[in-house]
Amino acid sequence: MKSQxxxxxxxxxxxxxxxxxxxxxxxxxxGLPLIFHHELEHLLGDAAELRQMPxxxxxxxxxxxxxxxxxHRPGEVVQYFGFDKDEPDGVLAITAATAGTEPNASxxxxxxARSGEAVAMPAxxxxxxxxxxxxxxxxxxxxxxxxxxxxxxxxxxxxxxxGTLLYAPFMRRLKFAxxxxxxxxxxxxxxxxxxIGVVTLSWALVVGITGVVSALSDLxxxxxxxxxxxxxxxxYREAPPLTERAPATxxxxxxxxxxxxxxxxxxxxxxxxxxxxxxxAVFMNGSTPLTSHLFTPVLIDARTLAVxxxxxxxxxxxxxxxxxxxxxxxxxxxPMQILWAVLDVLTIIVLGSGLYLWWGKxxxxxxxxx
Numbered sequence: 001m002k003s004q005x006x007x008x009x010x011x012x013x014x015x016x017x018x019x020x021x022x023x024x025x026x027x028x029x030x031g032l033p034l035i036f037h038h039e040l041e042h043l044l045g046d047a048a049e050l051r052q053m054p055x056x057x058x059x060x061x062x063x064x065x066x067x068x069x070x071x072h073r074p075g076e077v078v079q080y081f082g083f084d085k086d087e088p089d090g091v092l093a094i095t096a097a098t099a100g101t102e103p104n105a106s107x108x109x110x111x112x113a114r115s116g117e118a119v120a121m122p123a124x125x126x127x128x129x130x131x132x133x134x135x136x137x138x139x140x141x142x143x144x145x146x147x148x149x150x151x152x153x154x155x156x157x158x159x160x161x162x163g164t165l166l167y168a169p170f171m172r173r174l175k176f177a178x179x180x181x182x183x184x185x186x187x188x189x190x191x192x193x194x195x196i197g198v199v200t201l202s203w204a205l206v207v208g209i210t211g212v213v214s215a216l217s218d219l220x221x222x223x224x225x226x227x228x229x230x231x232x233x234x235x236y237r238e239a240p241p242l243t244e245r246a247p248a249t250x251x252x253x254x255x256x257x258x259x260x261x262x263x264x265x266x267x268x269x270x271x272x273x274x275x276x277x278x279x280x281a282v283f284m285n286g287s288t289p290l291t292s293h294l295f296t297p298v299l300i301d302a303r304t305l306a307v308x309x310x311x312x313x314x315x316x317x318x319x320x321x322x323x324x325x326x327x328x329x330x331x332x333x334x335p336m337q338i339l340w341a342v343l344d345v346l347t348i349i350v351l352g353s354g355l356y357l358w359w360g361k362x363x364x365x366x367x368x369x370x
Contacts (some may be wrong), residue, residue, distance in 0.1 A: 137215075
């Protein structure tokens with residue numbers, strides 16, 4: 001690589017790294033506890049714990065659970081019900097002042113499906129884990145914060161690519177993984193910075209790219225609403241406002257018949273951003289590690305309970321669904337979590353050492369830098 005090309009890539013690597021480093025340090029530090037969020041929620045006492053009941057205790061039907069949720073939060077409406085295969089006796093309920101209330105203004109709790117008892121979920125409404133999540137997702141700035149973090153993620157990818165291109169000619173003079181312990185402290189850190197950067201290269205690219213996709217989730221959902229969802233509810237465009245809706249009792253059975261072999265992940269009630277004013281939307285997914293993150297919406301007329309559409313999955317919704325488990329490493333059990341945590345710490349070292357090397361270079365006399 002010619003010296004002029006090296007200088008150009010060095011400039012790109014230096015400034016793409018510097019602009020995004022502080023944001024990436026924030027993301028790496030907040031992402032570390034999020035890798036173990038289930039474990040930390042239990043440790044901090046923020047996880048929902050259902051009461052012990054005799055095995056085989058029957059569940060209330062969905063409409064009864066809707067009434068229980070509305071009794072628990074008077075004056076609010078149910079936006080979503082969620083189902084966790086690891087907690088078959090619990091139903092996640094999200095309520096808000098109106099069906100269209102934005103997510104950060106809603107309230108989340110667990111309903112015991114056997115009794116309808118509401119169980120608090122502090123981690124979903126505040127506390128340490130929610131603080132870490134909001135800092136990691138949007139820095140409490142909503143969509144502008146997400147877009148800023150997406151841009152920082154793109155700069156991170158540029159920094160990784162440019163750093164790799166710079167490392168190749170550098171290693172022609174040294175053996176791979178060489179750390180020059182007999183040289184100055186700055187050179188030792190330079191070698192460590194390069195070595196750890198190469199070791200974490202693939203992981204950092206995956207996390208960077210999936211982080212950008214996740215940060216753009218609001219735009220992805222808006223595109224889905226304007227494209228796929230709009231096409232599925234087009235026959236209802238001129239329909240009068242819904243004044244009365246059928247009970248939710250049979251929704252899961254209806255959706256299971258429309259999408260055989262799949263299980264319900266969550267229900268979006270009429271008026272929310274994942275449904276329409278005239279529909280229940282039951283989002284179904286598969287049972288394999290891959291298909292469990294891919295969602296197929298079943299739209300059910302909220303007045304007649306007739307299935308009006310079984311949605312196709314656009315590629316960008318699949319990309320969003322797959323990006324989140326890849327980003328947090330929470331799909332492969334404890335070994336995957338530990339691996340993600342180790343790589344996260346190594347990335348923090350790369351970011352910190354990069355700042356140290358740049359700052360040390362600025363403090364050297366101009367002649368020495370030249």
